[in-house]
Amino acid sequence: MLGSTASGIVAPPTAVDSSWRDLQELAGNRAVTWLVETTLQRQPDDDVAPSIDGPAPPEAATGPLDDAGVRGAIRFYTSQPSSYPPAIIAQLRSSLELGSDGGVDAELVQAVATWQQTKGANDPALAVDGKAGPRTLPRIFHKGLNAPGEGEAFGEAVQGGVVDEWATLATPEARLAKLVELVNVPLTAHGVPPVTNAFDTDANNSGSFDFPTWRMLVGKTPLSAGGLSTAAAKDLTDTIYHEARHTEQWFRMAQLRAGQGLSASGIAAELGIPATIAKQAKASPLDAKSMQGLIAQGWWNSVYGAGAAPRNATLTEIGNASTALKKARAAFSKSPTPANQAALAKATARRDKAFAAYRNLPEENDAWATGPEAAAGVTHGTAPAPGPAPAPGPAGVTETGDATAGSAPEAKVAEETAGETAEDTAGATESAAEEETAGETAGEAAEDTAGATESAIEETAGETAEDTAGATESAAEEETAGETAEDTAGATESAAGDAPVVETDEIAGGPPAAGRPSHEILPEDDLP
Numbered sequence: 001m002l003g004s005t006a007s008g009i010v011a012p013p014t015a016v017d018s019s020w021r022d023l024q025e026l027a028g029n030r031a032v033t034w035l036v037e038t039t040l041q042r043q044p045d046d047d048v049a050p051s052i053d054g055p056a057p058p059e060a061a062t063g064p065l066d067d068a069g070v071r072g073a074i075r076f077y078t079s080q081p082s083s084y085p086p087a088i089i090a091q092l093r094s095s096l097e098l099g100s101d102g103g104v105d106a107e108l109v110q111a112v113a114t115w116q117q118t119k120g121a122n123d124p125a126l127a128v129d130g131k132a133g134p135r136t137l138p139r140i141f142h143k144g145l146n147a148p149g150e151g152e153a154f155g156e157a158v159q160g161g162v163v164d165e166w167a168t169l170a171t172p173e174a175r176l177a178k179l180v181e182l183v184n185v186p187l188t189a190h191g192v193p194p195v196t197n198a199f200d201t202d203a204n205n206s207g208s209f210d211f212p213t214w215r216m217l218v219g220k221t222p223l224s225a226g227g228l229s230t231a232a233a234k235d236l237t238d239t240i241y242h243e244a245r246h247t248e249q250w251f252r253m254a255q256l257r258a259g260q261g262l263s264a265s266g267i268a269a270e271l272g273i274p275a276t277i278a279k280q281a282k283a284s285p286l287d288a289k290s291m292q293g294l295i296a297q298g299w300w301n302s303v304y305g306a307g308a309a310p311r312n313a314t315l316t317e318i319g320n321a322s323t324a325l326k327k328a329r330a331a332f333s334k335s336p337t338p339a340n341q342a343a344l345a346k347a348t349a350r351r352d353k354a355f356a357a358y359r360n361l362p363e364e365n366d367a368w369a370t371g372p373e374a375a376a377g378v379t380h381g382t383a384p385a386p387g388p389a390p391a392p393g394p395a396g397v398t399e400t401g402d403a404t405a406g407s408a409p410e411a412k413v414a415e416e417t418a419g420e421t422a423e424d425t426a427g428a429t430e431s432a433a434e435e436e437t438a439g440e441t442a443g444e445a446a447e448d449t450a451g452a453t454e455s456a457i458e459e460t461a462g463e464t465a466e467d468t469a470g471a472t473e474s475a476a477e478e479e480t481a482g483e484t485a486e487d488t489a490g491a492t493e494s495a496a497g498d499a500p501v502v503e504t505d506e507i508a509g510g511p512p513a514a515g516r517p518s519h520e521i522l523p524e525d526d527l528p
Contacts, residue, residue: 063110064117064128073109073130083294091291092132095140115140124359124368134298134362139369141291144190144252145245146370155377157182158237163228166382172199172223179236180216183244191284192251193277195244204322207239207412209246212272216243227382234375242371242412249299249363254281256296259288270304302362314357321347321354367412 065073077084089108090100096111109130116136120126126136142148162169162178169175176197184194193214200208200217208217222228222236250273257267258281268278287293301307328347332340359368 061106061110063130064113065110065130069113069130070106070109073112074104074106076131076133077104077109083297085289087289088291088294092140112136122369123372124365134295134302135360135365137291137295137298138366141295143292143295144192144248145186145241146366146373150186151241151370151373151375152377154183154186154241155234155237155374157185157377158240158374159233159378159380163233163378163380163382166227172220175223176218179218179240183216183240187244187247190248192248193280195247204319205412206235207243209243209250211247211250212274214247214274214277216240216247218243230378230381233381234378237378238371238375239412241374242367245367245370246363249296249366251277251281252286252292252296253300253303254278255284255286256288256293256300258282259285259293299363299366307362311361314354314361318351318354318358321351325351371412 061070077089084104086103089104092112093102093108094100096108096115098107098111102108112132113128113130116126116130117128120128120136120139126139132140138146145151158179161182162175165178166175169178176199180195180197188194195209195214195216198210198215198217199220200206202208203219205217206219206222209215210217218239222232225232228236250271254267254271254273254277257270258264262270264275264278264282267273267281268275271278286296288297302311325344325347328340328344332344358364
């Protein structure tokens with residue numbers, strides 16, 4: 001029986017005091033265990049920041065660039081507000097799958113650098129600098145001939161219409177006419193006036209775009225062969241598409257100037273193109289504030305703007321270097337002495353450097369990246385197997401006449417074509433180099449232009465080949481260094497920002513002497 005106490009607590013019978021204490025101890029131990037476990041479970045993890053301080057800050061953007069590279073890339077955009085306004089930056093961010101309203105920040109420049117590193121590594125590879133300038137933008141924002149599938153479709157047309165019909169076409173003239181007929185299809189589909197054709201008379205070039213006459217020039221030698229290997233068929237297709245891309249570039253530049261207020265006659269005079277082509281550009285102007293307008297501005301800056309002088313120096317040097325290499329090869333072949341071997345090595349290194357600088361010109365960088373897309377559509381050579389090429393004859397059957405400044409064709413430089421004179425090589429190569437240098441962003445203007453112009457002056461003054469090489473090397477290094485903020489800023493800002501807003505005949509870029517045609521220069525191994 002239980003009894004009551006003064007405290008109101010029921011006391012256990014005295015006979016079982018010991019058992020009752022044991023029961024209390026057991027219950028107490030269990031309660032303490034529960035309390036300890038519950039308390040420990042509620043303790044915060046030492047490695048987790050207390051929530052009272054708010055969420056942890058977001059991690060810094062990561063990518064290929066170090067801190068200095070990030071700062072330099074950001075400065076590239078912010079120093080050119082008229083070229084990279086919010087609308088352009090938003091498009092760039094969206095294309096890289098970033099939030100369109102983030103502006104210019106570390107996330108953007110690291111994303112650009114990552115894109116350059118992973119998707120811009122095809123030949124010629126883009127500099128990984130986070131700067132979306134005249135070389136990078138055309139590859140991110142495909143349009144016209146470099147749109148996905150366009151090049152390969154043309155290659156397939158060449159396979160069926162030319163390569164497989166090689167024997168039927170029979171003559172170099174018939175083959176050239178068919179190739180140009182085929183390439184005019186995608187050109188006109190993208191609003192570009194069709195080109196006519198002629199043979200390229202410069203052995204250093206596999207092809208050229210002669211914008212003063214709006215003609216595509218192609219080397220006669222491959223078109224005269226009895227047949228083509230698969231590699232040769234791909235190379236020929238690449239050349240045609242390369243020059244077609246130059247054609248598109250020139251028309252976009254003309255449309256850009258139309259959009260900036262230049263009259264048809266002013267466009268014809270400034271760019272050195274036929275009046276009929278200038279009128280068509282005036283009738284379909286390009287919005288200078290659009291992404292395609294910015295891309296065209298980069299090409300214009302290279303050929304006609306602040307990049308014209310270094311471009312011309314680059315084109316001159318590739319011609320001089322090609323000539324020097326031919327002479328060194330001939331001397332070594334005749335007398336393989338250690339001295340001639342050393343001279344050959346030096347000439348080869350010089351030519352390699354000049355060739356790299358030439359391909360780094362904005363317009364050339366773009367064309368060299370676009371041409372191989374067409375080669376992908378060619379699957380085999382001609383049948384039967386190619387026979388020996390005919391004995392070399394005249395390099396071409398068509399001349400452009402006395403070339404005035406800006407009248408040389410835009411050519412794909414071959415690496416060296418044997419037998420051409422120094423003057424021929426220099427002239428054709430200069431036109432190729434100048435057109436491509438023009439594409440350089442105006443930013444490289446101040447120091448770059450100065451250095452390149454000095455080299456051009458040295459050449460004009462009669463400096464030796466080494467002097468010319470040195471000057472051109474400085475221009476090439478500036479281009480290879482990347483689309484620096486200062487370079488792009490200066491040229492693009494002056495060209496785009498100061499462009500006329502009403503129609504005028506004024507030539508904003510100065511006399512057309514700055515513009516020289518682009519050439520697809522042959523690689524060293526292909527030089528005759």
